[in-house]
Amino acid sequence: MPQDMPPSGGYEPVQYRRNLPVRGFRPAYYLAAVGLIMTYGFYRYGQGIREQNELAREKMWSRIYLIPLLQAEEDRDLVRKTLAGRAMEKELLGAETKVYNSDRFVRPTYAVTPANVTK
């Protein structure tokens, strides 16, 4: 009558000894790899910083070249407003009052706004 018997020839031997192989490179190699990757990273970072400095220099010089043009325009505007204010003062009050004792231009603290605004 068929019975549940082990296979003929028996089972294979059971592994009971430990099998923990030591893997990995030498730690020095790992440290060297980390060092190389970091050096490369810092080198690229430094390149980027240098390029950013050059770009900043380019931006600054372009602004430096434009300053006289913009300042001259603003100066003309300022002179126009000052002369218009003086003329208005002369027309309304009759004389020009000097606020300070020197001839230096000082931007006035108060600005006159007209009663009826056309623009």
Add this chain to the structure above:
Amino acid sequence: MSARQPRFNQHLLIDTTPLPDSIPKVQEVGSSSAPLLSASYFIGARCKAYNDDYMQCKTEANGKGEMDCLREGRKVTRCAGSVLEDVNKSCLEEFRKHWECLDNNNQQLWQCRKWERPLNSCVFEKLNLEKKIPGAPENETPVHLRKRQIFAHSIMTQ
């Protein structure tokens, strides 16, 4: 200019009185920021003498610069206006492409090198104005001539 501009918060008030006739009129450069930035190095190349004169006049005027340096200011405006006019006459398409690119890219010059190169070569041929960055270290290529821009967004615009 010692104090700040008056700030009217309720309405915008514009004083429309023009300059008196005793001061010569000059054609103002009514340009927005991108074309000015694009042409700034050419303005610097052609107008160096006038710019230096104006800045020296302002420093020496010691507070009265606005009134006393109007003449130098007119020269500066005329020179810059002439540069822009010449660039418009000879290199209009390249110039327009470059400043439109600058407008789209937050006025960052390194995003628009692709359009800056033909503009620079056209202006150099026709107007003999070269873009130079003073103070750049001598032993490297200047940043506007480099093949690869590290910080550009895409490789198409380099």
